[in-house]
Amino acid sequence: MKWAIAAPFLDIDNIDTANWLEPFVPGGDHTFQLIPRQKPLPKWHDRKSKFTPIDDWLVYMRQAADALSSDADGVITVFPQVASAVGLQQKLRFSHKPVVAWLFNVGTCKPGLRQKLAQISLSQIDYFVVHTRKEIEIYSQWLGLPVDRFEFVPYQVPDIAIDYEEDRQTPFIASLGSAHRDFLTLFNAVQALNIKTVVATGKTAVEGMTIPQQVELPFGISKAECLRLAQQARLNIVPLQPKEGVTAAGQVTLVESMMMGRPLIVTNVYGAEDYIIHGETGWLVEPNSLESMTEAIDLLWHDEALRQRLGKNARAHALEHFSDPCAGRHLERILTQISQTRKPSAATALQWAE
Numbered sequence: 001m002k003w004a005i006a007a008p009f010l011d012i013d014n015i016d017t018a019n020w021l022e023p024f025v026p027g028g029d030h031t032f033q034l035i036p037r038q039k040p041l042p043k044w045h046d047r048k049s050k051f052t053p054i055d056d057w058l059v060y061m062r063q064a065a066d067a068l069s070s071d072a073d074g075v076i077t078v079f080p081q082v083a084s085a086v087g088l089q090q091k092l093r094f095s096h097k098p099v100v101a102w103l104f105n106v107g108t109c110k111p112g113l114r115q116k117l118a119q120i121s122l123s124q125i126d127y128f129v130v131h132t133r134k135e136i137e138i139y140s141q142w143l144g145l146p147v148d149r150f151e152f153v154p155y156q157v158p159d160i161a162i163d164y165e166e167d168r169q170t171p172f173i174a175s176l177g178s179a180h181r182d183f184l185t186l187f188n189a190v191q192a193l194n195i196k197t198v199v200a201t202g203k204t205a206v207e208g209m210t211i212p213q214q215v216e217l218p219f220g221i222s223k224a225e226c227l228r229l230a231q232q233a234r235l236n237i238v239p240l241q242p243k244e245g246v247t248a249a250g251q252v253t254l255v256e257s258m259m260m261g262r263p264l265i266v267t268n269v270y271g272a273e274d275y276i277i278h279g280e281t282g283w284l285v286e287p288n289s290l291e292s293m294t295e296a297i298d299l300l301w302h303d304e305a306l307r308q309r310l311g312k313n314a315r316a317h318a319l320e321h322f323s324d325p326c327a328g329r330h331l332e333r334i335l336t337q338i339s340q341t342r343k344p345s346a347a348t349a350l351q352w353a354e
Helices: 054-069 080-093 113-122 134-143 183-193 223-232 251-259 290-302 304-321 324-341 346-353
Strands: 002-011 031-037 074-078 099-102 127-130 150-152 173-176 197-200 235-238 264-267 283-285
Touching (some): 074 080, 074 324, 127 134, 197 223, 235 251, 235 290, 264 290
Parallel strands (some): 002 031, 074 099, 099 127, 127 150, 173 197
16 A cells, blocks of 8 residues: 655655654555654744644644645644644545544643544544553543554654763763653752752743752753763653643653663653663662652662663663664555545556556
């Protein structure tokens, strides 16, 4: 089958050099066409509202229309906004092309108008790929769709070059990211232990907090600088704050940390146990527990052998389970399963015969 890939990071200006997971899909049963967005979108961190503005929806709707108008037999979307736009376009066009919604994470699931709109726009999506196991039941109930239309596939990242060694002269902890972070517990722990900590996050994530003298906040640094901090730090920490209705958070940061072979402490919420094997590939701590966080930091900070073992195991685990080739194999399996259950239209069958 031929599949159109519609993702918001595919820009019309760089589409000739862009790619997603299609180079990592094994075999020759599926081919792919990248469908770019026609207009730029603001960066996520620059948004003033957590809701997608109407101008962005118009961009997604145009991209969805382009995907469904292509000669592809099916559509793969990345991120839920594009999936919703394709679902709405399907209804308007009476289209029956199969659709796979990859990286489906709506952030929060609450009742109300947003839920009703999601149920309408996403009712015809064939397959949802989520990145924590608990999201299967959450989205199934929220959307009113069968559980078997959802599947957990681990979030993947490309292999990350390890260009920096741990800073042993001035050791420090690194904590990256902003979504649903529990920096208050982290700050109290490193203050009590008197350990230097560098937190790369947005200003709103620490708004109203008293910043301990042990903590540095380099706002606005680049992705490359974040990766450098992660590699140079003695420990990486992803402190997460559980909130009602939130589906997932922290996966990008923790998978990148594991891919770089860093010893990692993560709060055990939002599906962290789907990625971290406690005591083997990382260290899980209890949510909202200063005692659990402090004990974990104190243990790993002073046990180099444990840190080295966790870091080595983390990278091996990430390469095996969270890599692009691994995700490509999952994608190939899902597409083949759909192609075997969905019969092509007469027009498509004629194209294949030719």
